[in-house]
Amino acid sequence: MRRVAVIGVGVTKFGLHDRTSAELFAEAAREALTDAGIRASAVQALYYGNVVGGETEHQLHTGPQAASVLGIPSVPTTRFETACASSHAAFRHAVMEIAAGVSDVILVGGAERVLNVSTAESTEYFAYASDAVWEQPLGLTFPGVFALIARAHMEKHGTTEAQMAAVAVKNHRHGALNPKAQFQKPITIEQVLKSAYVADPLKLFDCCPFSDGGAAVVLASEEVARKHRKPVWVLGSAAASDWMLLGDKRDLSRVPATERAAAAAYRQAGIGPSDVDVVELHDCFTIAEIVATEGLGLFEPGAGGRAAEKGLTGLGGEIPVNPSGGLKAKGHPIGATGAAQVAEIVTQLRGEAGPRQVEDARKGLTHTLGGNTATVLVSLFGRD
Amino acid sequence: MTEPTITARVFFEKARSGQLTAIRCGACGELAMPPKELCPSCHAHQWQPVTLVGDGTIASFTVIRVAPRAHAADVPYAVAVVRLKEGVSILGRIVDVPLDKLAVGLPVRFRPLIAKDLTASVGFGPA
Numbered sequence: 001m002r003r004v005a006v007i008g009v010g011v012t013k014f015g016l017h018d019r020t021s022a023e024l025f026a027e028a029a030r031e032a033l034t035d036a037g038i039r040a041s042a043v044q045a046l047y048y049g050n051v052v053g054g055e056t057e058h059q060l061h062t063g064p065q066a067a068s069v070l071g072i073p074s075v076p077t078t079r080f081e082t083a084c085a086s087s088h089a090a091f092r093h094a095v096m097e098i099a100a101g102v103s104d105v106i107l108v109g110g111a112e113r114v115l116n117v118s119t120a121e122s123t124e125y126f127a128y129a130s131d132a133v134w135e136q137p138l139g140l141t142f143p144g145v146f147a148l149i150a151r152a153h154m155e156k157h158g159t160t161e162a163q164m165a166a167v168a169v170k171n172h173r174h175g176a177l178n179p180k181a182q183f184q185k186p187i188t189i190e191q192v193l194k195s196a197y198v199a200d201p202l203k204l205f206d207c208c209p210f211s212d213g214g215a216a217v218v219l220a221s222e223e224v225a226r227k228h229r230k231p232v233w234v235l236g237s238a239a240a241s242d243w244m245l246l247g248d249k250r251d252l253s254r255v256p257a258t259e260r261a262a263a264a265a266y267r268q269a270g271i272g273p274s275d276v277d278v279v280e281l282h283d284c285f286t287i288a289e290i291v292a293t294e295g296l297g298l299f300e301p302g303a304g305g306r307a308a309e310k311g312l313t314g315l316g317g318e319i320p321v322n323p324s325g326g327l328k329a330k331g332h333p334i335g336a337t338g339a340a341q342v343a344e345i346v347t348q349l350r351g352e353a354g355p356r357q358v359e360d361a362r363k364g365l366t367h368t369l370g371g372n373t374a375t376v377l378v379s380l381f382g383r384d
Numbered sequence: 385m386t387e388p389t390i391t392a393r394v395f396f397e398k399a400r401s402g403q404l405t406a407i408r409c410g411a412c413g414e415l416a417m418p419p420k421e422l423c424p425s426c427h428a429h430q431w432q433p434v435t436l437v438g439d440g441t442i443a444s445f446t447v448i449r450v451a452p453r454a455h456a457a458d459v460p461y462a463v464a465v466v467r468l469k470e471g472v473s474i475l476g477r478i479v480d481v482p483l484d485k486l487a488v489g490l491p492v493r494f495r496p497l498i499a500k501d502l503t504a505s506v507g508f509g510p511a
């Protein structure tokens with residue numbers, strides 16, 4: 001298998017936009033191609049993540065539509081949908097296509113537009129990623145899914161609402177250092193704890209926002225990458241799935257798909273959790289970050305809440321998590337999130353993250369979770 | 385002669401009449417609910433329907449206060465993963481339990497929730 005590198009990244013500002021998701025993707029893609037110093041004509045395929053385009057924009061076939069809006073209509077284009085992990089799934093397949101020698105340059109990205117519809121509508125559309133027969137009719141929402149996980153984690157490990165709040169405060173502190181973040185304002189523990197319950201025990205400030213935005217990265221074979229500045233190498237990229245139904249999951253305090261994807265990615269890379277310097281992980285809810293830090297092996301099962309409270313995951317801490325602000329503060333345009341996480345890790349490993357730079361970051365990890373924890377992708381990155 | 389496979393439609397028809405139906409693998413004994421084509425444990429296709437007693441305990445719960453459009457009139461409402469006595473778990477609405485009395489480990493009993501159009505969904509009330 002050939003080595004694969006990321007040679008260019010681009011991300012739009014996340015938040016409210018008056019542009020279509022394809023336009024948002026196109027802006028990010030142009031930025032990524034410019035960053036890579038490569039012509040659009042060199043791109044041999046587009047792998048694209050988009051989730052609720054059918055519902056919010058009445059748009060299916062979003063892959064070729066995005067390619068057309070970008071202005072590269074003739075490249076083979078495929079849209080990936082693994083709920084919130086869509087563009088990370090797209091990324092992994094592009095890595096495999098280049099590693100296998102089929103293509104040399106692939107554009108990977110994603111975009112989402114949801115702020116053009118009401119919260120009640122977007123809450124319904126996101127719930128489509130849970131089971132339509134067994135879960136949606138009960139009124140289960142995504143905050144509801146993670147509230148069930150949070151309750152199980154609190155019950156088993158004594159995790160507290162204050163520990164979850166510490167994750168929100170930390171990610172908002174980081175987001176304040178990211179000019180592309182949706183929220184760039186620090187918040188306090190008291191603000192989180194006093195915010196209204198959305199799905200007990202999760203409150204409004206435990207939840208990431210609905211966001212519009214786009215992200216893109218350019219992947220290249222080693223031969224092409226060597227001709228460009230600062231390639232960041234893909235050391236491993238793995239996916240894992242798990243039961244769709246919450247009732248089928250044996251232990252709601254864990255996310256087995258995270259544990260399996262992480263084990264596979266570490267094995268591919270030949271490294272372990274202690275070798276990782278910076279992490280961008282899927283904090284759609286504060287509890288999701290706590291459970292992910294455990295599943296990725298950064299902390300023992302049950303220790304994630306205390307680690308967050310002690311500040312071990314903040315910039316300057318033992319293992320900085322979500323220096324971008326994470327989904328919580330940077331925002332979560334679901335089709336774009338996986339690619340945006342890769343963009344942040346590449347920026348960190350290049351040493352170009354400015355005030356949110358993790359000092360001497362050499363190896364990075366991205367973790368993206370789809371919907372009800374039934375999809376997880378983990379990728380590892382390193383620099384020369 | 386093999387028993388008819390329990391489909392989702394059959395499950396909900398039985399649920400409407402108050403029966404919670406699981407399936408047991410004739411090859412390895414694994415109990416499953418809701419129905420699956422293959423046994424997740426041994427991948428055989430030798431299911432026998434099993435009627436559960438309907439008693440269980442709350443494994444985890446939440447109170448939903450921001451709902452999808454179709455459930456907006458119901459808020460706040462409780463949803464829980466219930467572990468049945470026989471060992472399988474299923475998601476359901478919890479009804480007739482005050483929201484501040486909800487707790488992990490609370491005993492509950494299966495109670496079908498019948499909608500206006502007579503379709504059933506999984507619910508649990510006090511044991």
